[in-house]
Amino acid sequence: MTAAAPPGRRHRRPVRVPTVLQMEAVECGAAALAMVLRHFGRHVPLEELRVACQVSRDGSNAVSILHAARAYGLTATGARRELDDLAGAAFPLIAFWDFNHFLVVEGTSRAGLHVNDPASGRRLVPWDDADARFTGVVLDLHPGPGFVRAGRPPGTLRSLGGRLRGSWDGVRYVLLAGAALIVPLMGAPIATQLFTDEVLVPAAPNQAGALLAALAVMIALQLWLAWWQRTVINRFNVRLSVMMASGFLRHALRLPLTFYAQRSVGDVAYRLQLGGEVAQVVSSQLVPALLQVFTAVLYLALMLVLSPALTLIAVAAAVIDVVVLRAAQRHREDASGVVVREESALHATSYYGLRTIESVKASGGEDDLFGKVTGFHARAANARQKLELPFTVISAVPALTAQLATIAVIGVGALLVLRDALTLGQLMAFAVLVAGFLNPIGVLVSLGGALQQARGHLDRIDDLLRYPTPPPPPAADALPAGRLRGEVELRGVTFGYSPNKPPLLDNFSLHVRPGQRVALVGGSGSGKTTVARLVTGLVAPWSGEIAFDGVPRDRLPAPLLAASLALVDQEIVLFAGSVRDNISFLDSTLPDSAVVAAARDAAIHEDVSVRPGGYGAPVADGGRNFSGGQQQRIEIARALSVDPTILVLDEATSALDPGTEQLIDQAVRRRACTTIVVAHRLSTIRDCDEIIVLDRGRVAERGTHDALMRRGGAYAALVTA
Template sequence: RLSIVPADRLLSRMFRIPSQYLATRFAGDMATRVQLVDDVAVRAARDFVGVMIELVMSLLFLGLMVYFDSLLAALVAGLGVGNVILMRVVSNMRADQNRQLRREQALLFGIGVFGLRNIDNLRATASDDDFYTRLTGYQARELVARQQFAELGYVIAALPRFFTLLSAALVLGVGGWRVISGEMSVGTLMGFYTIAASFLVPIGTFVRFADTFQILEADLQRINDVMSAEEDPSFGDQADAEPGKIATLNGKLRLAGKIEIRDVTFGYRPNHPPMIKDFNLTIEPGQRVAIIGPTGSGKSTLLRLVNGEFAPWSGEILFDGVPRNQVLRHVMTGSVASVDQQILLFSASIRDNLTLWNPTVTDQQLVSAANDALIHNEIMVRPSGYDSHVEEGGRNFSGGQRQRIEIGRALVNNPSVLLLDEATSTLDALSEMRIDDALRRRGCTCLIVAHRLSTIRDCDLIIVLNGGEEVQRGTHEDLIAEKNSLYYELIQSH
């Protein structure tokens, strides 16, 4: 229970923090933080009660030493305090090394997962040797960090033994002098020596636990880094959207599909120039708008802003006249869908990959979406149809099939807004045209990033971006007529 409940809260928090937070951290780093919860719980449950008992025993032994001889008791207690202080200094150094070790372990874990997930691509491109060299570099850094962490551990392990021997020497030396001077009997000295040794044993245990606590403190900081992160506003308590600004279709709250982007400026790093600058756009329900531009011009970034993955630095994005963060979450997720360049398929059935485990999706919705994505027939020829297994990353499907499954997933909930980022880049022209016709029949608003002329030429509006700024706007016929324009150059190059 000590680990399950906090781990559940941590995972829940990870799903609720903004994408900007996750974009600055490695996936392996985030995965290891979940494991840290279990490590902290196990160590705390295993050591805490025992240390409390040992601490009570040490206080009892201290009282007995004071009863026998206050001078020797002060010497032994002083050594115990010195042990704790020195341990504290060394443990602080070790806590810093533990943080460094955890970072290196997270990086190593992340690069290892990446390699296993992309092993086929690495082999196909003859990059496996280069990747192995990079992986061994991460392993070497992790090994160095682990060795440095262990070296101070040896020092901490030796501290209790050192102070025990020093205490014995002082007790026997000072006590022997007092025996000679007649201030103490030999029996009292031997009894005190035994009690002093018993006093230092719990102190040694406490010192080791304090070192463990320092390590746990560093781990807790990594956990609290997630728990203290600001939650995505869409998960919080939202004000009810104005009834007049949300259309009701088939008894369900659903957006009509109007998008307004007002004076939006955004960048990935606050101390760097923005990626998108003062961008404005209004898309009416059912319109199809394409965004085109050279690599790095901010096309995908703009779609991610509309999708809510990032929050703009300034300006606002509205759906049906309501700011995005004020639209009820279930309305937004049921009305807006996206198809990204990075296709994500899970190790599960085709049905689960299409519905994302949503039990409310009917078979009719599922088949309709698959048909419009041109993947239904290819699913049905598999032995188990929609219950056929998908390997991790969709390795048992072709690139075109994976992309069509992704499109089908976006269409399952019959969205009123579709955000398409090179959504048909792996498909042939005929398949692309048939899917495009299906999307038009659905009548949803489409914001499209693409380079193929066949994808964008029939759009109601085409926006040309360059360096995060709009440089042209119009229909294909209007823009292609400008022979010296960026749009003309881009179309000619493709």
């Protein structure tokens, strides 16, 4: 049955909730709660609400959102409601949508539901569409006794100003270049007045030569100063872009793996690009606009000296421009965030599609990929059109008001000239001043649009920059230098990927002595790879402790861990460069002897030697010019090149034949390093000192191969399966 407006209901006027767009699909619940909190006067950063709502790679649930809302002083209850009952509800409320999404309902009308979607912004959903997508679950939220208004919305200018730390010398230089340009600009109306009153009106051509020469000098000076200003701005833009990009990248490299688990690599790379666009706005629009405002004040002062009556006309035109600009600001703020989000999704999808092009072609998925990318492209284009179309109309307003103001000035000024209240030269000079006074208003309209788009860029950049990084490790001299002996211990470790679900590992313990070889086996999802990630520090435990040589991990300096610990996992990463670059991972201090020794132990030396250039032979991006087995062996050689005392192998030899696998195994044993092996192929771990069988994050069995086979338990079942 087609849904219509609920009969017999009086619809309340929809409330207007501040829009907070989600950065990733999994955080819609946190973004929806942020909107409701801001509506009631509590401004909480989205990154803080991610933690409060327990957002994980699987998202969050209604219970977590309710707990978070109560923690901020809201009275929060969950309920089931029919769509017809929403007309009488107290808004705003959070609704569960499509069984996989949270959004804010601002109100109802005869046309449908008025929603504010963290994924796309404010929109109207017709009743029939709402009937198909509304799940009946709502979260009623309103201020409780403990609710406190606090915080303030993020300010674009404040945020941009914070990025100028260390660059104020460049700002002053740009302002100086612009200030120098004011001199010839101010000379133009003065020269116009003198030429009209001293040459044209009295018909005195003998005065024309000097005035025209002075005017030519001012024009030449203006052109040279404009070129100098442009050069200064370009240099400042390059410097600011480099500073922002380096700061972004430095912070991104320190972030934990949990950050990247919820975001696509393409999106993070796109955010790095956004820093350059923000720098462009600051250097080319924001700083020059400050000078334009100062110039407009000088023009206003000159106009007041010439004619206060005509000045009122110019001021009235400026007020109209400002009112129109303010009216359009709210629309652009919402729309610009949607544009950035859609373009980010387009970049991420395109990157992933090209990164996995071999799989796409092998599965015949070219048409599917094309449809997906073009779909995102269309959505991004539509979002940009919605942003730019109103701006096209708005940007015409300053030009129109400037023309009308000029006509009015000439008309009223002509009357003043006829009454001898103004000279003709003063009127001509005033007309030039009006154009100069209103021109900054047009610049401010363009700047307003650029700042609104920059707000969307800043939100995505700050999402990364405000993400907490692990505490810095102790100084390198706090503990003995060199390498770890190789003892690994996990003490009562509990860990999971989602706070909303039971932990994957619960009170897990493991003790590996120096030089010991331990294997982790079990079915898919049993926690083998998770243990490897915990040992290597890619993820941090919820509780418990991880220690090396009896010292907790967080007390060990990073250089010591990097020199002692190496991981080879299932995902092979080879980049465009030489074979040596890929084995040494661009470490120029690593001697060639260490690179060759690692390649020999990884059984890849012979393959490299027969290639033209040997270790200088090129490696294509992703290692496309090497076979799967060769790629895996280069990855193993990279791990061995640092001569680790602790080596973690997570399905590291899955692409190798048994003979090659045996050669590598023998070479690793000769190095006498502690080895933790995660394996599905059980033939590779028969001679391990200990085999640990995991089942749903718990130790089901442990012992040697022979002992476990005699027991006839879970391990024996895996071997005989």
